[in-house]
Amino acid sequence: MKIVILGAGQVGASVAESLVSEENDITIVDTDAARLAYLQDRLDLRTVLGNAAWPSVLREAGTEDADLLIAVTQSDQSNLVACKVAKSVFNVPTRIARLRAADFLESEELLSADNFAVDFALCPEEIVTDYIAKLVAFPEALQVVEFAGGRVCLVAVRAYEGGLLVGKPIRAMREHLPPGLEARIPAIFRRGQPVSPDGGTVIEHGDEVFILAATELIRPALRELRRMQQPVRRLMIAGGGNIGLRVARRLQERYEVKVIEHSPARAEQLASALGNALVLAGDATDEDLLEQENIAEMDMFLALTNDDEDNIMAATLAKRLGCKRVVALINRRAYADMVQGGPIDIGLSPAQVSIGVLLARVRRGDVVGVHSLRRGAAEALELVAHGDAKTSKVIGRAIGAIDWPSGVIAAAIVRRIDEPQIVGFTDQGTRITRYGEVVIAHHDTVIEPGDHVIIFCVKKKLVRKVEKLFQVGFGFI
Template identity: 60%
Template structure:
């Protein structure tokens, strides 16, 4: 696939890295030659220096033969203009555009075919904020991801001493929670993936990924780690786009304090945030944190634009008594160094955002993609099409299908027709979650949720679910 990426920032370089590893031909455009060179040193691709919205430069980049345009520069105007030019002049079939300003996303007609001709619009800041809010609402979870429009959730949890199931095999879960339908998709022990079996014993420190119907995650958490209360006090370090959005989303349900270094920005935030206490100061100032009662804070969220400040602020908050700390870290190499040691959760915004992009890049009908383990693994929700003659999976039991190594079928979401008890009422559709077993049969229309510990196997998964003219 020929892909043009506009913007060599964190999002653009992350998209390029992931797409290049999957054998796509990539051309990247940016005004900053040094930034392009830095990305090109890591990734095999073609680069062009200049204005990403220039028709001449887009043509030079190969827009006439382009399959996908990914416009993720820092400028909304540049991204939207480039999408329009790519569609109108070069008939690019698909465009994904980064739009940060709420002014654009509030008026969807601006993004439609008659205006800027955007196929898919993403706002990384909003995606990251929604991700963080889910973690705040579920203390003890390292990742919490939705599938099938929220009908199924995938949670990553680190097992700790004191958890009821720690030291026992996975199959003991059915006796502890007989009414909870769940599936352990993968276990990572000392960073190494383990295919879970019923007799696999859970050790302290194991990182478990399990799927369950929405609402059942808290019961599973209690089996793997000591009980934790949700808490009510949140402190946010950084009043940029993410910090402001987070405060707005959390201030309805939590007592929120926000620390912003820039006094003028702090004054603006104090006017805009009605139920948040805004403080002008340095989030790495021990005396400020102590004065504002850091030992009573349930969640300290470091979301400034500076990785070092986020690491230092979160580490200091943890040392001073904050119960849970979370830091945004743009350099992915830092994430593994600090998570679980000085900081409870480290988040790479690029990895959180990449799933929203990948579901529009994957071949086949992919409903959701989530990167796990800092991008080493992937969870995919793929819709099944075809029949027994045209598909390699339809009408077959899971144990009859030749799955690529490292792939686990975790669950199936199936839409069923349910007759209403009242005869006058029409039948209605409802989703049913089926936890996958060896004898589960895959049907047309199923949403199959897969866990892949080896990202290079993704292409094999896509081919497996592809619909052919005939399969014998």
């Protein structure tokens, strides 16, 4: 596939790195010559220096025969103009734009083919906000991702000494789960390396374990691996920028929220925008300020400023002063890899969090969901099985009979996704309804047409093989 990426920032560079490894023809455009030179030295791609909204620059980038244009510059206006030019002048089939302003995001008419011609609008800040909200809901988790519209949940946790499964084989999990509750451990990472799990695999203290179940059943399954933390009630946010404001708005109704903002003028704006959160003008790396605001009583500290070093320092200080769990937003992936697991519980890379939504639009076959795991080292996919036993390599076959590449695990299936299923009742006796039947995959589980199959790839390079496996052929048998 020939792809033109506009913008060589964190999102553009992460997208380029993911796609270039899958044998795509990538050209990246930016006004920063040094940044382009850095990417060209590291990746097998072509670079063009210039304004991404100019037709002459787009022509030089080869847009006239591109299959896909991804506009992820820092400017909404440039991204919109580039998509319009790509459609009107070069007739690029698919155009994706990164947009921040709600005025653009909320207007389908403006993004339509007759106007700016944006096929898909990506807002990384909103994606990161959703992700952080899940981490607050699951304070013991390292990562939380959902599939099939939230029907299935995959959670990564650190196995701790004394957990019910630690020192025991995975098959022992069935002895502790309530009747009717099924869960799957599709992957384990031990000292940074993947372990292909089966029923006899023994979980060790410190393992990073991925556990998957229907969303309403994930908490009982997690209890097998970790001591459950108390639900979050009080949290502190360092930084009132785009992401900090979005997160505070999302969480202020359900939690006690404090926001620390360095700029007094910005703090006043935040105070006006946030009705139920306490806004403080100050420095989140100020030990006296954190102690005055009872950091030791906070259930979670979120360092969300635009400065990686400030986030690392603030989160480390908050942890030292007694905060139970700390999360730091870190743009440089090398920093995130380095600090997570020390005083900082989670180092969060915005580009890695948001890239999955974009990759789902790029993948071949009917891929409806992509999640980057372990900061890009692994991926989880949600694919729809199409065709029949004659045209598909997976339909009508048992999981154990399919020739999966080594390192690929079929973890679960969501079947009849449009049909309501009763999954429980409230205390008042009201039915709790979810759409789709969740089937935890076993070796004898047979894939049916229309199934949403959730696949775990311990290495990103395996994704291409999985996509080919799900492509419909002409008379396969």
